[in-house]
Amino acid sequence: MTDEEGAVAAPNDTVADDDALYVLTAVLLTPAQFPSVLGDDYPAACAALAVEPCAEGYGLVLGQDRSGARWTVVVDDVSLVAVAIAAWDCGMEYDLSPDDRSVVCALPGWPLPVAVAAPGVAAPHDPLPDPEAEGTAPAPLAPPDTDAWGPAQRRMGADEIAHQWTAWREQIDDATAFTAPPGAGPAEADPGAEPEAGADGSAPAAGATAESGPEPEPEAELEVEVEVDVETGSETVAESEAGTEAPAAGASFGVHPGVRRALAQAQGYTDAPPPPGRVRSSFAAGEARMLRADGPGWSLVARTDDIAFVLLDEEPGEVLPVGRGTELPRLLKALDALAVRPA
DSSP states (O other): OOTTTTOEEOOTTOBOSTTSOEEEEEEEESSSSOOGGGOSSHHHHHHHTTOOOOTTOEEEEEEEOTTOBEEEEEESOHHHHHHHHHHHHTTOOOOOOOOGGGEEEEEEBOSSOOOOOOTTSOOOBOOOOOGGGTTOSOOOBOOOOTTSOSHHHHHHHHHHHHHTHHHHHTTSOHHHHTSOOTTTSGGGSOTTOOOOOOOOOOOOOTTOOOOOOOOOOOOTTBOEEEEEETTTTEEEEEEOTTOOBOOOTTOOTTOSHHHHHHHHHHHHHHHSOOSTTSEEEEEOSTTOEEEEEEETTEEEEEETTSOEEEEETTSTTOOEEEOOTTTHHHHHHHHHHHOBOOO
């Protein structure tokens, strides 16, 4: 689970009537908070669920029906879902039972890994196709394939770095982190680069059963990659199988062409604002903000008072640090100014 996605678990007895779901978890789908596995920005995430990107957003309620089938119910009562998430996050019970009038649609499957299951029903499975749909029913939603690397896994990796910032930041010494990355500053970026248009797992419920994968801390002497634990729905930090060494002090961070491209396109966002949700700002310790930005083939995570990390589609599992230098603070400040924030 990541705080950016806002997914939490419901008490396992949260069920309304015979036709409703055992609610297992809920997550917000708004310009400021949405499951990044769905897309680079809010409109893309909405498109993945075939709903309109309305300004108010939606709530996604994930659960099982009486047969055990997985369903994702999209509701327009964002406040109700937000209250339920806040209550569950504080360890309180809350019966999330959206009114039928607030239901926008019900989609088969789950777009996110869910580490729990409803008691007393069959194991989670995709519902059978509706015979009356005659092949027009949407394919069941499913979490990204954890054996592959692509945009969804890249965004999930960036989310996890934001969630475990301290562990990742400890791998970079200050002498390196505060050295300007040669060629990485926006002032040296390709002026012709333009941003392109766009295309959050959950905690165990009370009494529910789930298995959790190991989450070892990353080791400073090895380069690290991001892996997704299917059972827990969270990402874990693991040593690179190749055993390559982490960047040494004084390494020229930011010289990777993909990093230069990402920084140039991020700088472009400050001139031509991207779609809502492409740049997001959330709370961080002190007076800093945690920034998440995505673009075609790249994801960036940074603290406004610190360094940045970039993940690239072309570099599976690799996390590329960007030293703070003199240009990065200006870029992060500008991105924070245009970013959407949770209400």
